[in-house]
Amino acid sequence: MKTKYREFLAIEITPELEGKKVRIAGWVHSVRRVGKIAFLVLRDFTGTIQVTFRVPRDADDETKAKFKELVKKVASLSPESVVMVEGVVRKDPRAPRGVEIVGENVEVLSEAKSPLPLDVAGKVDAHIDTRLAARPIDLRRPESQAVLRLVSLAAKAIRSYLYELNFTEVFTPKIIASGTEGGAQLVPVFYFGKDAFLAQSPQLYKELLTSSLEYVFEIAPAWRHEESDTPYHLAEFISVDVEMAFADYNDVMKVLENVIKRVTDNVRNEGSTWLKILNHEPPEVTLPIPRISYKEAWEIIKSEGFDIEPGEDFGTPELRKLAEVLEKEGKTSGGFFFIVDWPADVRPFYTKRKGKEIIGGRELDLSESFDLNWRHLEISSGSTRIHRREELEKEMSLRGLNPESFEWYLKWYDYGMPPHAGWGMGLQRLMVPIAGIPNVRLATTFPRDMKRLVP
RNA sequence: GCCGCGGUAGUAUAGCCAGGCCUAGUAUGCGGGCCUGUCGAGCCCGUGACCCGGGUUCAAAUCCCGGCCGCGGCGCCA
Numbered sequence: 001m002k003t004k005y006r007e008f009l010a011i012e013i014t015p016e017l018e019g020k021k022v023r024i025a026g027w028v029h030s031v032r033r034v035g036k037i038a039f040l041v042l043r044d045f046t047g048t049i050q051v052t053f054r055v056p057r058d059a060d061d062e063t064k065a066k067f068k069e070l071v072k073k074v075a076s077l078s079p080e081s082v083v084m085v086e087g088v089v090r091k092d093p094r095a096p097r098g099v100e101i102v103g104e105n106v107e108v109l110s111e112a113k114s115p116l117p118l119d120v121a122g123k124v125d126a127h128i129d130t131r132l133a134a135r136p137i138d139l140r141r142p143e144s145q146a147v148l149r150l151v152s153l154a155a156k157a158i159r160s161y162l163y164e165l166n167f168t169e170v171f172t173p174k175i176i177a178s179g180t181e182g183g184a185q186l187v188p189v190f191y192f193g194k195d196a197f198l199a200q201s202p203q204l205y206k207e208l209l210t211s212s213l214e215y216v217f218e219i220a221p222a223w224r225h226e227e228s229d230t231p232y233h234l235a236e237f238i239s240v241d242v243e244m245a246f247a248d249y250n251d252v253m254k255v256l257e258n259v260i261k262r263v264t265d266n267v268r269n270e271g272s273t274w275l276k277i278l279n280h281e282p283p284e285v286t287l288p289i290p291r292i293s294y295k296e297a298w299e300i301i302k303s304e305g306f307d308i309e310p311g312e313d314f315g316t317p318e319l320r321k322l323a324e325v326l327e328k329e330g331k332t333s334g335g336f337f338f339i340v341d342w343p344a345d346v347r348p349f350y351t352k353r354k355g356k357e358i359i360g361g362r363e364l365d366l367s368e369s370f371d372l373n374w375r376h377l378e379i380s381s382g383s384t385r386i387h388r389r390e391e392l393e394k395e396m397s398l399r400g401l402n403p404e405s406f407e408w409y410l411k412w413y414d415y416g417m418p419p420h421a422g423w424g425m426g427l428q429r430l431m432v433p434i435a436g437i438p439n440v441r442l443a444t445t446f447p448r449d450m451k452r453l454v455p
Numbered sequence: 456g457c458c459g460c461g462g463u464a465g466u467a468u469a470g471c472c473a474g475g476c477c478u479a480g481u482a483u484g485c486g487g488g489c490c491u492g493u494c495g496a497g498c499c500c501g502u503g504a505c506c507c508g509g510g511u512u513c514a515a516a517u518c519c520c521g522g523c524c525g526c527g528g529c530g531c532c533a
Contacts, residue, residue: 034497035490054491079484094492115465115484115503121495124467124483129525185531201533227456228532237533316529371533378533426533440533451525 005084005109011046015091015099022101024049025084025109027140028077030121038074040103041096042085045145050095051085053103073106080112080120080140128439135446135455144442146274150267150435151427151443153274155219157266158240158259165255167215167242172205174198174221178405185225187235198223201424204409206243207350207385210420211412214245219427229450231439232377232429236448240430242382243422249352249368249384252421253338256372256380257289260336260430267434280436283334283374290331291338294366295359300325302360310360311343319376327375335433336379340370349395352384372425374433382423389413 006025013022026044033039038053053074055067077083087101117134118126120141131138138144159169175191176199186197202218209216222239242259244252264282268275275281301308301318304325308318326332344353344367354366368384386392389410393403403410431443441447446455 030494032493032496033490034493037491037493039493039496041494050494052492057491092492094494096494117465119466119483121483126466127526130466222533224532226532228530229456230529230532231527233532239533313531315531381533424533429533 006044009046010042010044010049013049013089013097013099013101015089017089017099018091020089021086021104022089023084023086024101025082028079028081028083028112030079031075031077033071033075036068036071038071040074040077040083040085040106042083043140049097050100051087051103052095052100053106070103070106074103077106077108078112078114080116080137081108082110082112083108128441132441132447132452133455139445142277146277147431147435147437147442148445149274150271150278151431153267153271154263154427154430154434157263158217158219160266161259161262162217162242162255165215167217167244168213170206170209170213170216170218171220172199172202172209172218177408185227187223187225200224201239202241203348203350203424204406206241206422207417207420208409208412210243210245210422211415211417214418215243217242227450231441232432234428234440234444234447234449237429237440237444238427240380240425240427241422242424243420245418245420247421248419249340249370249382249421252382252423253291253340253370253372254288256382256423256425257285257287257336257338259425260289260372261285261287263430263434264334278436282434282436283336285334285336287333289333289336289338289372290326291340291370292326292331293341294339294343295341295357297322297339298359310362311345311364313346316376319373319378323373323375335374336372338370338372341366342369342371343367347383349399349401350383350385350392351395352386368421370423372423374430377429377432378426379429380423380425382421384419384421387413387417387419 007023010024010026024042026042029041029043029048031038031040036055040051040053041048042051053071055064055071084107085101085103086105087103089099090102091099117137118130120137139148175189175196177196186200189196189198199222201222202220206216206218218241220239221236223236225235226233242252242255244255264285267282298308298310301314301322304321306318314322326337327335331337341354344351344365347367347369351367351369354368356363357366370382371378372380386395392410392413396403396406428440428443431437432440435443437443441449
């Protein structure tokens with residue numbers, strides 16, 4: 001798109017434009033001066049283009065003097081300054097992309113101070129802490145930008161698939177009166193003099209919406225004030241939530257595995273430029289993604305020598321080992337696998353029960369629930385939900401929650417709530433295998449964690 | 456919250472265990488110089504740092520104590 005400041009983007013400068021006078025704008029990626037020539041590499045969000053400034057050999061003295069000044073001016077530009085450049089496109093095999101712009105004029109729109117907080121041109125790697133502290137500038141680095149590009153492509157793939165299935169994208173309130181689930185710590189806010197909280201999940205609202213829009217999804221932030229200081233936790237993360245009327249957990253697992261498939265395929269197709277920069281290939285996902293029951297998983301973990309009680313949730317070392325065993329036996333799809341039928345006790349109150357089973361010599365109440373893991377990392381979890389009020393109240397009481405404080409939610413179960421099921425997925429966690437990043441913060445524009453509130 | 460490791464120029468690192476040879480090395484950056492095709496340009500000159508406080512010692516970047524900060528692991532969770 002042509003704007004006041006530029007007629008072309010860096011990537012659009014091609015040999016076919018030979019001889020055309022163009023105006024472009026962007027950042028000073030680098031300047032190299034070789035004798036009387038100055039090479040300016042200009043960068044925008046599409047890439048880089050070299051602009052060459054030189055004194056023409058066969059020109060009059062006045063022109064020569066003008067260009068001599070220009071070369072000097074270009075050579076003195078500080079890296080990351082914002083400039084607008086005018087010049088003529090020239091096909092030249094000596095130029096990095098076989099084409100360059102012979103510069104005729106430079107206007108500095110914004111001068112960058114020196115030194116920079118980190119090396120944008122990327123000769124010296126910075127630590128993640130340095131990068132996040134200087135995130136606006138870190139994101140100018142192609143590697144950093146590539147990750148956010150892939151996040152965007154992933155979100156696009158999720159949306160397009162769910163729209164195809166007739167899901168409605170919804171937006172639920174993010175300021176709420178009470179917690180939806182036990183456990184996770186809520187982030188308090190002041191709300192017109194009342195105590196309120198930031199939503200830790202759209203769970204209850206998306207469930208209520210299945211009684212009208214039926215198939216709904218949301219991609220939005222969620223907040224958890226947990227004491228979780230790891231590469232996989234954020235105080236504010238992007239949650240992909242799906243909820244479906246007249247469906248059970250097997251139905252929504254199918255939706256989920258197709259979402260994963262669509263994301264990996266779409267990222268591979270449309271994101272090759274960014275994957276190449278990151279030197280990464282997303283996992284090859286074939287459907288169906290293998291399912292393993294909690295019982296089977298528990299038995300594998302137990303047989304690997306872990307001291308674990310029947311009905312206990314799995315810890316990270318246990319999940320690492322389980323994933324290792326399953327991968328060795330080819331029982332994952334590109335590292336993805338489902339663990340289904342969890343003990344009801346370790347799942348939230350709205351999870352539908354499934355009957356009893358003997359595990360490790362103990363009789364346990366199971367539930368119609370699942371986790372989707374990529375190796376040891378929990379990417380998503382979901383379940384068939386309870387759609388009867390009495391059962392919900394019972395489950396709340398069992399978990400020490402007071403049904404009265406959920407009356408605003410429960411009362412609508414008296415007026416025709418369909419059977420439904422759904423899941424929630426951490427978008428940044430999904431990006432760990434998709435973009436090959438070691439830390440979910442890198443898939444976040446400006447991450448919020450226990451220690452970071454700015455930038 | 457617990458455990459482990461760490462904090463040296465703008466960035467990334469060497470030095471620390473075995474205190475003195477550190478006037479703290481290197482890369483990159485930055486300032487200047489040479490060079491009319493660089494493309495991680497090259498060469499020359501210059502520039503800039505031991506997290507904070509206390510202690511041990513003739514002597515501390517180095518050893519000890521406390522604090523602050525960071526990274527990783529665990530727990531908890533998406």
